[in-house]
Amino acid sequence: MKAATINQAGEIPQYTEIDEPSVQNDQEVLVQIKAVAVKNLDKSKASGKHYSSEKTTKPVVVGTDGVGTLPNGQRIYGIGVNGTMAEQAIFLKDWTTAVPENLDDSVAAALPNAIMGSAMALRFRAGLQVGETVLINGATGITGKIAIQLARQYGAGKIIVTGRSEEVLQSLPNLGADVLISLNQDDDAFIEQLKGIHALSPIHVVIDYLWSHPAEMILAALKGKGTFSPKTRFVAVGAMAGDNITLSSQVLRSIDLRLSGSGLGSWTKEEVKLLFSEILPEAFQLAADQKLKMEVATVQIQDIEKAWDMEIAEGRRLVVTI
Secondary structure, eight states: OEEEEESSTTOOOEEEEOOOOOOOSTTEEEEEEEEEEEOHHHHHHHHTOSTTOOOOSSOEEOOSEEEEEOTTSOEEEEEESSOOSBSEEEEEEEEEEEOOTTSOHHHHHHHHHHHHTTHHIIIIISOOOTTOEEEEETTTSHHHHHHHHHHHHTTOSEEEEEESOHHHHHHGGGGTOOEEEETTSOHHHHHHHHHHHHHHSOOOEEEESSOHHHHHHHHHHHOOOSSOOOEEEEEEOOOTTOSOOOOOHHHHHHSEEEEEEOSTTTSOHHHHHHIIIIIHHHHHHHHHTTSSOOEEEEEEGGGHHHHTTOOOOTTEEEEEEO
């Protein structure tokens, strides 16, 4: 069968011929793949830089999930036992969910990673309550856009967003954002603007996709003055601006802050079960009903080599169709 593979970390995937996969136990199912999204996770694993990457000296199929059909014709989304960017792949039965008939394969393939990067943080790490104020740091990206829409669906009272792309930032009210903060302004202006907002509408939840210096500025803006403060749940999801921060102990002592992360390895078995039984089905239906928007750019699998590092418009997910 045809597949997109690498032989060692750091290579660009090649369109090659490999053996068909086979089911090894009753917890697995063979799927005819229709669409696979190219995510930062996939690129990081292929480069060998992700914490879940494994060393290899043989062809490895790239891709971690996808949309395909079962032998009975039912369309499903699922997580692969191994790579998924191929004509066939093996899914774990417990990590699959049905795809609505009126939802496009490419959109269905693109949504789950962004749902995992937003819904899991909002629901399980932040424990968002109806009426609370949410700050989404780095909201102009793919997952940030989904986080805005889900925060609104989950009952957020006010949604504050940050971003560098002014064009995309100005479009975010269409998705549900209430307050826009540019990351292009100088540090002092950013911190003072956020302090003013926090004083009027205390920020209960921060969903952070950038980390590094932008996160430092947010924490500086949240720093208290020794008076009573609302509890703020800061959830780190991504690190697009860098992997480290400097955190003053005064921030931790001056406010009621809970700092946590959301990502592979941090979720419980119960949370992952809910992801497939409740969260993804709900999100798929919202997308099918045009209540959740996801933009995609598609390429065919035979063009994977030139498409792998292709520049995609901000806020769109690249999807490989098969």
